[in-house]
Amino acid sequence: MADGARWADNGGRGLVDGRGPDGGHADAVLLGFARALRAADVDASTERVHAFLGAVDELRPGMRADVYWAGRLTLCGGRDDLERYERVFAAYFGDRAPAGHRAAATPPPRLRLVVREGPAPGTAARGEEEQVPPAAALASASEVLRHRDVADLDPVERAQLRRLLAAFALRGEVRRSARRRPARRGEVDPHRTVRELLRRGGEPARLLRHKRADRPRRIVLLVDISGSMAPYADALLRFAHAAARGSRTEVFTIGTRLTRVTRELSHRDPDLAMTALAEAVPDWRGGTRLGELLREFLDRWGQRGMARGAVVVLLSDGWERGDPELLGAQMRRLRRLAHRVIWANPRKARPGYAPLAAGMAAALPSVDAFVEGHSLAALERLAAVVRGARPAPVEGADRA
Incomplete structure (x- = not known):
């Protein structure tokens, strides 16, 4: 990067600009930031990301303000992107430290990008440059966190994950409507x-x-909150909360009962939404009756239009206490109604995993996309599939 590269005073393990023995580390961190922006529905195209990396390289990569403005000016394509950019930047690089505030820095365990504030305008640096605490922007820690299994996170990492999930946006695959609108080009x-x-x-x-x-297209999320999904339930429901900010998203919880929670998740504040949801859902950490509850959903909502032409996403590990044949029959019925059926299973990422659970094996032939759901990066890929990206074919799925 720029010739102002220097090591942070942490025993040679933390970098101000990310250059060091593992060359290109800073670029990997900044690319991770761009991926987080895409997950928040910011149109950070390849050309924009290339311009962003070039701008950071020309400026002072160790300065938080320079990284902020380089990204804002190159990665945002319109007014709607600005608020999303602010949320993602704060979550990824940490909230800005108060001016003049100095805190003791804990030596980081690995190479990481530390973005620092420069001196205030009109203030000359005395001795060494005033620096924001490294804890203000541990970007590489956020990048590592993206790939960590949610079940293995400690409370501090879970808090960071929640901030990143709050910046998410989920948009359904686009379809051509029968309605027409005025345009400069097109039919008369x-x-x-x-x-x-x-x-x-x-x-x-x-x-x-x-x-x-x-x-x-409308998105319908069915989130499993049974006991076997307890380590993932909070993260998946916060993912659903980010999705529910869209006007064409419906969210249900499934366990021993089916509960529609779209209204509870309409709160803008994620913590208020989670509190309202906890009061509305009576069957936390119980068993799972996927077949019966899917039949109830189709009878009460799906058949009447909610699932028709929609992208339906099931977030579950596939453990079924009821009859697997009933689940298989209801999945075939769902597939006939929906545009696409996507199943996200947090257990899929585990080494040696095979869909041998009776419920999962019965459902898989009717699934269009079978993806992981164990980490932030996996949820970003899930969001891309919901938007229309084509994953690898599902092994054993019917291709009628």
């Missing part, structure tokens, strides 16, 4: 064109055009 809109001619008294007027509008 005869009704609007004739009205414009009449308004002008028959004088020649420009042909007005329209085109079919794009609309995201």
Whole structure:
């Protein structure tokens, strides 16, 4: 990066700009930041990310403000991206430390990017440069956290994960709507064109055009909160809370009962949403009756239109206390209604995993995408699949 590279005073293990024995580490951290922005629905294209890396390289990579402005000016494509950028930057690099505040730095266990604030405008540096505590921006720790299994996180890491999940956004795959909207290019809109001619008294007027509008598909999330899913339930429900900010997302919990929790998750504050959800759901950490509850969902909501043409996501480990054949039959019924059926299983990432549980084996032939759900990176991939990315084919799935 820039020629101002220097080591943080931590025994040679922490870097101000990320350059060191593992070369390219800072770029990996910044690319992880770009991936977190994409998960929050910021349009950080490959070209934008390349411009971001070039801008950081030209500025002072050890300065938090320079990294912030380099990203804001290159990665944000519009006004809507700015709020998402602020949330992701704060979660990924840590909240900004108060001006003049100095805290003792704990020696980090590994190489990490530490982004520091520069001196305030008009203030000359005396002796050594004023620095924000390294704890203000442990970006590489966030990058490592993305790939950690949620079940293995300690309380501090879980708090960091919650901040990153709060910046998530989930949007359904786009479909072409039957409705049309005015456009500069497209087919001629005869009704609007004739009205414009009449308004002008028959004088020649420009042909007005329209085109079919794009609309995201509805997303339906079914989150397993049974005892076997307890280590993952909080993270998956916070993922669902981020998804529920969209107007076309429905969320249900499944255990021994089926509970619709879309209203409870409508709170903007994630902690308030989790509190409301805890009061509404009576069957935490119980058993799982996937077949019966899926039938109830289809009878009460799915068949009436909620699942029709939607992207339905089941977040479960597939353990079934009931009849696996019933689950298989209901999954086939769901697949006939939905546009796509996606199953995210946190256990799938474990070495030697095979879908041998009776419920999972019965459901798999009706699943379009079978993905992992054990980490932040896995949830980012799940969000990409929901948006329309094509994962590897599901082994054993029906391709009718």
